[in-house]
Ligand SMILES: Nc1ncnc2c1ncn2[C@@H]1O[C@H](COP(=O)(O)OP(=O)(O)OP(=O)(O)O)[C@@H](O)[C@H]1O
């Protein structure tokens with residue numbers, strides 16, 4: 001029997017045993033689409049985090065108070081110890097001492113309640129210098145950012161995050177006034193939403209003021225800051241900048257490296273941490289997906305085994321009429337491949353549709369992975385073909401009468 | 408007559424069913440010449456079908472030798488056997504063995520598929536074979552839509568369609584009324600006149616009488632031949 005004939009016979013058998021064909025494909029469809037979607041979810045989460053981190057700027061160092069490992073081996077309260085001060089920021093800004101630094105933005109951060117008439121919104125009140133905008137790689141969607149003069153005079157101005165502006169004002173926020181702890185601040189600008197395709201709104205729910213303004217509004221008199229953002233002169237010298245700042249602060253604080261009361265985090269470290277977390281997530285999801293593929297595969301195996309057993313008489317008859325074991329094997333190979341491929345393709349279509357629809361429903365991005373798609377397709381195909389062809393070619397080795405007599 | 412097309416010597420067939428072994432054939436010696444018309448008769452369970460399956464290369468003897476057209480069947484490969492079944496033998500099964508999902512003509516064309524005959528020609532020949540057994544208008548019916556006798560005639564048509572040199576028919580008239588029986592037997596007479604070798608199993612002596620020679624099988628052995636010795 002030649003190949004076109006074999007294909008015709010296979011297609012006919014698929015149509016003739018409609019229920020069986022549907023059940024076989026169902027197992028494959030579920031397996032394939034769940035693998036693609038679960039891996040896609042993990043991949044999507046990973047992509048989202050990396051794009052969020054990218055949006056922060058590529059040659060950024062963040063100095064935060066507290067050490068990651070204290071001498072007792074206990075992780076120091078991250079950001080809780082007020083060991084970083086404005087004078088640390090000023091020292092880092094000194095071009096002679098730290099030549100590889102372009103911009104420095106000390107940041108204070110407190111929770112504050114913003115009031116516009118009867119509308120009340122609690123957000124993070126950030127105090128910083130003019131460099132904040134560049135260092136954080138942010139843009140304005142309306143108005144302007146505060147000036148160096150306004151920082152120097154602790155002018156009562158504020159720049160709102162996009163979400164914050166939306167919560168407090170219905171129309172344009174620029175030129176309006178918000179009251180924070182009794183002090184009136186003029187809204188001079190609104191930030192563009194952060195570049196990350198983020199559902200996490202903390203980047204967009206914020207109010208930024210000059211350092212002095214934030215201090216006076218929140219009533220804090222101290223000079224401690226919650227972090228210092230440092231932009232390196234270039235990406236290549238970021239390592240040098242790290243060393244310089246580290247040495248400078250150790251010296252200023254009068255401690256040695258083992259007692260460091262601050263932590264310098266580079267973007268790279270953040271990405272590494274995020275990636276390793278997400279890799280764990282992806283592996284976990286892939287495991288779940290693998291199990292569903294296995295379950296689908298067992299379903300396919302069962303149906304294939306049963307259907308071949310049912311058809312051993314047919315195999316016997318075909319042999320009696322002149323079929324070689326090879327042509328029997330080819331017939332079942334074509335049948336199983338058609339079922340496997342059709343199921344696989346439908347599974348991929350469902351996964352693609354799911355990837356398009358799902359983000360809107362569960363607020364999670366889904367990235368389709370070619371590797372997962374191809375892997376799932378091949379696995380399901382192999383399962384269908386393996387369990388379809390193996391028992392068939394075994395049956396094809398029986399004598400026609402043995403096969404015809406089997407139940 | 409012509410050269411021997413079938414030679415059996417000391418053919419045994421035993422089935423192991425649990426503790427007991429059934430000896431369906433106990434040392435059959437036989438010779439069938441090319442172009443011969445032979446009837447095999449014998450009581451139920453005597454081993455007629457078992458013998459026929461071995462002659463059709465559908466089953467293998469437990470011991471003994473079977474030479475088909477001079478060649479020892481036990482030395483043939485699977486592919487050679489498939490070719491013999493396909494090209495040289497037309498087999499009519501006692502239980503018809505039609506594929507339920509296929510129409511009559513598709514069942515009949517099946518041996519031609521494995522013979523590599525082109526599609527258009529297959530259909531033509533299948534319909535012609537069905538017409539010969541009086542089922543021309545039933546070509547598009549599935550076996551389930553046909554009576555037992557009609558199914559039997561479809562099975563006969565399938566055995567004829569490749570125009571094999573040898574036709575092995577296991578009670579081809581078992582389910583037929585006298586009229587259809589006469590039709591099928593006339594067909595066999597015709598084929599015999601064309602020089603085909605025909606081996607026919609039957610219970611009925613008047614059917615057996617039409618054959619040139621009768622072989623009586625009893626308890627897995629050849630009993631004294633009746634008719635032509
Ligand atoms: N697969 C098998 N396993 C065990 N015994 C078998 C098997 N096939 C046939 N037999 C036995 O072999 C003997 C011969 O069977 P066979 O079918 O050849 O009889 P038969 O002469 O064709 O009978 P009938 O006229 O009823 O068709 C019987 O006793 C039967 O029970």
Ligand SMILES: [Mg+2]
Nearest residue numbers: 455456457501
């Ligand atoms: Mg019988």
